[in-house]
Amino acid sequence: xxxxxxxxxxLTAVTLTAAAPPPPARAASLAWLWPQRPSVFSGPAVVSGPxxxxxxxxxxxxVFTLLGALGIFRGQQAPVRYADPDKKVNRAELATLVVRxxxxxxxxxxxxxxxxxxxxxxxxxxxxxxxxxxxxxxxIMAGDEAGRFNWxxxxxxxxxxxxxxxxxGNEPAVGKGSYPDRYMAFAREYRLLPWGVEDDPYHEIxxxxxxxxxHSALNAGRWSPKEKRVxxxxxxxxxxYGVAEGVVDEADPARGTLYLSDGEGNGSPGRTLGSQVFLxxxxxxxxxxxxxxxxxxxxxxxxxxxxxx
Numbered sequence: 001x002x003x004x005x006x007x008x009x010x011l012t013a014v015t016l017t018a019a020a021p022p023p024p025a026r027a028a029s030l031a032w033l034w035p036q037r038p039s040v041f042s043g044p045a046v047v048s049g050p051x052x053x054x055x056x057x058x059x060x061x062x063v064f065t066l067l068g069a070l071g072i073f074r075g076q077q078a079p080v081r082y083a084d085p086d087k088k089v090n091r092a093e094l095a096t097l098v099v100r101x102x103x104x105x106x107x108x109x110x111x112x113x114x115x116x117x118x119x120x121x122x123x124x125x126x127x128x129x130x131x132x133x134x135x136x137x138x139x140i141m142a143g144d145e146a147g148r149f150n151w152x153x154x155x156x157x158x159x160x161x162x163x164x165x166x167x168x169g170n171e172p173a174v175g176k177g178s179y180p181d182r183y184m185a186f187a188r189e190y191r192l193l194p195w196g197v198e199d200d201p202y203h204e205i206x207x208x209x210x211x212x213x214x215h216s217a218l219n220a221g222r223w224s225p226k227e228k229r230v231x232x233x234x235x236x237x238x239x240x241y242g243v244a245e246g247v248v249d250e251a252d253p254a255r256g257t258l259y260l261s262d263g264e265g266n267g268s269p270g271r272t273l274g275s276q277v278f279l280x281x282x283x284x285x286x287x288x289x290x291x292x293x294x295x296x297x298x299x300x301x302x303x304x305x306x307x308x309x
Contacts, residue, residue, distance in 0.1 A: 043253040044273040048283040051075075052083035059196065060085065060208045062280050062306065063215045066296065069278045069304040070241060072100045073211060085208035092128035092151040093207075094160060095135045097214055098167050103240055108134040118149040125151070140166045156180075158201035160210060161187045164217045173223050173230050190230060192216050242297030244268070245308065251285040258288075258295060258302055274301035281307035 051068025052075050055061045064083055067073035075083040099108050112130030115121045124132055128151055135141040141163055143149045158180030165171060165183060174186045180201040187193040194216045197209045205213070218241075221232035237243050246260030249267055257270035273285075274297075282288055288305065296304040 044256055044275060044277045044285075046253075046277050046279055046285060048279045051081060051278055052085075053080045054082045055085055055208075058085065058208070060211055063211050064208075065278050065280060066304055066306075067211055067214060069276075069296070070298050072097060072214060073207075083207060083211075085211070086206050089155045089160075089205050089207055089210045090152045091141070091149065091155055091159075092124065092132060094155050094163060094210065095131040095141055096128065097210065098140060098163060099131045099134045101214055101217065101236065102138075102167060104134055104138070107137070111137070116149060118143050119147040120149060120151070123151065124149060135163075138167075154204040155210070156201060157193075157198055157203045157205055157209075158183055160205055160213050161192060164192060164213060168217060168220060168222050168236070170220075170223045170230060172225075172228075190220055192220055237296065242300070243294060245292065245294045247292050248288040248290065251288045253285050258285075258305070260293070260295070263292070271295070271297075272301045274298065274303040277302060278304045279307075280305070281309075 050056045050061045051065040052073075055064040058064075064073060064085070068075070068081065068083075073083065075081045099105060108130035110130075111133035114129070114133060116124055116129055116132045117136065118124070118132075132141075132149060132151065141149075162180070162183045165174060165186060170186070170190070173190075175182050177185070184193070184199075184201050188199075192213070193199060194212045196212045197205070218237040219235050221230040222234045222236070222239075223229070224231045224234065244260060246268065247263040248258065249261050250257075250259040250270075251273075252258075252270070253273075255270075256273045258273055259267060259270045261267035277285075279285070279288075282291070282305070288307065292308045294306045294308055295302050296306075298304075
């Protein structure tokens, strides 16, 4: 059987049947936005430094640390993790981060052995095939007029914004007009274009700029088909991962549990800390006592805690 026809049929089937990430939880007060997972270890490994050594001291250090904690950005390990923040981003790398951001790696894995539907499919490296197939099946990225994906082409600000806008499901909110102006206008209005990224649609971005853009996408509102508007409170970070803010009543490393309250005596159940927890603006768990923090979860356990100023 023709492998291209095989993957075409599979992509169509996956597009129709792939399960979406969990919808935003309905929570009141300090109720947490992710399911509890029992602790299965004696205590977490606390990392107080950056997730990637070569981001230490950069203004993007905390951005990379959050993306590293969530498994969206992984970098190179040798044996310390490095992000290579100044390296230019290509289209295959953009596809990879978007798939991870949407928690669709199972989909990419299922499609990894199939040849992508592009004229230059033979040129696409093996590691990228699943991710390219995934963004194609989800309608987030496509090829050029000649049917080429151009996996190694650099990514511009406008291209990244267009891809992230589609990934968020916000295409219905994008105004009329020509490319790239309409995506740039949408990004400016809805805060998808953060500080540290050139406000130039044709600027080729590096990994640091992509990290900032993905971070903004995680915190951006999403389109509501029912309300016909972008809901600022409906973010990927809340709906697909889990996030809560509060004052730390207790951080118990022995039991691997964190307790928060709203500062007025209203607390939440203890939540499980992950086997590795990245701390921002704190060195140890005990330093969190009495501090207002933002905690972020991955797969039901806390992996990132930032002390808020």
